[in-house]
Amino acid sequence: MRKEWKYIVVGGGLCGLMVAYRLRGETLIIERKKRIGEPNHCGGVVSVDYERKLELGYVxxxxxxxxxxxxxxxxxxxxxxxxxxxxxxxxDRPSLDREIFRRISKDSEKTLEHGYVKEVVQDRGEVKIVLRDGETLRCERAIVGEGAQQVIRRKMGKGRLSAxxxxxxxxxxxxxxxxxxxxxxxxxxxxxxxxxxxxxxxxxxxxxxxxxxxxxxxxxxxxxxxxxxxxxxxxxxxxxWLHGPLRMNFGRVYFVGDAAGHTKPTTGGGIVIGGIMSTQLAKNLNGEAVDKNEIRKIHNEILIMKFIRRILNKIDDYTLEKIVLNNKEELKKLLMEEYDWHGTALLHFTTKAVRKGKLATFLLEALKGIFKTR
Missing domain, CATH: 3.30.9.10 (D-Amino Acid Oxidase, subunit A, domain 2)
Structure with missing residues (x-):
């Protein structure tokens, strides 16, 4: 295995692959599993237009x-x-991962190796990737897509075991x-x-x-x-991971996907959010223009969903049942608006409820549930 690379991507899941796919320059992907797309513990529920959002074309x-x-x-x-x-x-999430890897495989500057990364260390303007067998690789920048377990992040003192x-x-x-x-x-x-x-x-x-x-x-x-x-x-x-966004980079080490908290606190899904943020990171590393509005939008969405998660954790089941029963039509329209952005969709839901004079009922039921469970 070559010892020095421009980029090393730790983890061959969706977000690690999305970054590797977009990066320019010699890139090594290190994946623990023998087959891309495994294990498959993803629900796979996304918006109808997810391919457009991920800038993938037809998949x-x-x-x-x-x-x-x-x-x-x-x-x-x-x-x-x-x-x-x-x-x-x-x-089919494994098929998505494998399709992105198929595209990566056409680039002669990019390579996949199977191995277990024990540690990522920053040292004098470069990054050392220490493998379990003791071998050490070096790169200019490392991208870590290790998932929600956050082993590397915690070893760097930057994470916690809260998944x-x-x-x-x-x-x-x-x-x-x-x-x-x-x-x-x-x-x-x-x-x-x-x-x-x-x-x-x-x-x-x-x-x-x-x-x-x-x-x-x-x-x-x-x-x-x-x-x-x-x-x-x-x-x-x-x-x-249900706890919202985490800091994305420390020096020359960057985190993506679940490892960066790029999942929905409401559902745990992260295909679209993680994929978009991974694409924007790759563009930034390439020196391309980054869509700051898109990044800000996603960050705000996750924070709104985190707030919604806190409310859900306070409201009892009987109150939630009343809210659903009293707002079936509004919830139907909410589903039709935008599946990926639950935060914005909920804001639209409450705005429309105001126009129809139903917001007071919604908030009253929610507040009853919150205080009842204290």
């Missing part, structure tokens, strides 16, 4: 169009919010509507209100829970209660 990764959400409440009610056209899509475990149980069944995703407003399933079913098409579904504890048992409980007849395909899991 054949779409698996399922989603026309709404079926929300199951703690009282046993099922509230369906259906949209006239797809409000979001579910993609939440998540599990997907993949099942095959004909019991569910493939054009809907399913949400469960029940803190008993997930304290973060992140229990759901995602349609993958072809009668396949991901039953997911993000929380601490024995969450594999919880997804099995959801399957038994809401799906019943199914064939188990398998399990997948990983860590989810």
């Amino acid at each position: 054949n990764t779409r698996k399922q169009n989603i026309y709404g959400f079926a929300i199951h409440t703690i009282n046993g009610k099922k509230i369906e919010i259906e949209t006239p056209k797809p409000c979001c899509i579910v993609i 939440v475990p998540g599990v997907h149980m993949i099942v095959e069944t004909k019991e569910l509507d493939e054009h809907f995703n399913y949400l469960f407003l029940d803190e008993r399933l997930s304290a973060h209100r992140l229990s759901y079913i995602i349609s993958m098409g072809e009668d396949l579904y991901k039953i997911g829970v993000v929380d601490k504890g024995n969450i594999r048992k919880v997804v099995e409980k959801i399957a038994e209660r809401y799906v019943r007849n199914y064939r188990l395909v398998g399990f997948e899991g990983g860590l989810v």
Whole structure:
């Protein structure tokens, strides 16, 4: 393996690959796994126009169009919010990663090596990448896309172990509507209100829970209660970051994706947010013009979502049920506006509620829930 590079990208996940794809100059990608796109613990739910946002052109990764959400409440009610056209899509995330890597492979200046990075150290105007086997590589700048575990970040004294475990149980069944995703407003399933079913098409579904504890048992409980007849395909899991943005760079070391907190605190999703920020970082390193408005917009969106996450953690299930029931049409329009930017969409939701005289009801129900749980 060559010892010196202009750039070294640690981690061959989506955001690491997005940076490597855009960078100009000799670039080494170091990935732990033997195959790009593994493990796949991503839900894969994105906006219909995600390819445009990531500046990728056409990518054949779409698996399922989603026309709404079926929300199951703690009282046993099922509230369906259906949209006239797809409000979001579910993609095959491993296929997206592999397509980006396929494009990278055409560039003779870029190389992938498999290995485990033990440490990243800045030393006299360069960066040392220390591998587990003791080998040391050097580069001008390092980009770390290590995911939510933040091992390297914590070794640098710049991170903390605060990510939440998540599990997907993949099942095959004909019991569910493939054009809907399913949400469960029940803190008993997930304290973060992140229990759901995602349609993958072809009668396949991901039953997911993000929380601490024995969450594999919880997804099995959801399957038994809401799906019943199914064939188990398998399990997948990983860590989810819900705490908002982190500092992106320290000297010559840059962090992207989950390692930079570029995920939605509301849902944990980070394909679009992480992908856009990775592209902007690569442009900056290349000396190209950076879209500062886009960066500011994303940063503000994440902060708004973080605020929403705090509110959600305070409101009880019964209050949330009332809010959903009283604002079905507004929520339907919210889904149609912009799936990726939950923060802005919620602001639009409240603005429209003001015009219709419903904001007072919404805020009253929310405040009741917050004070009730104190």
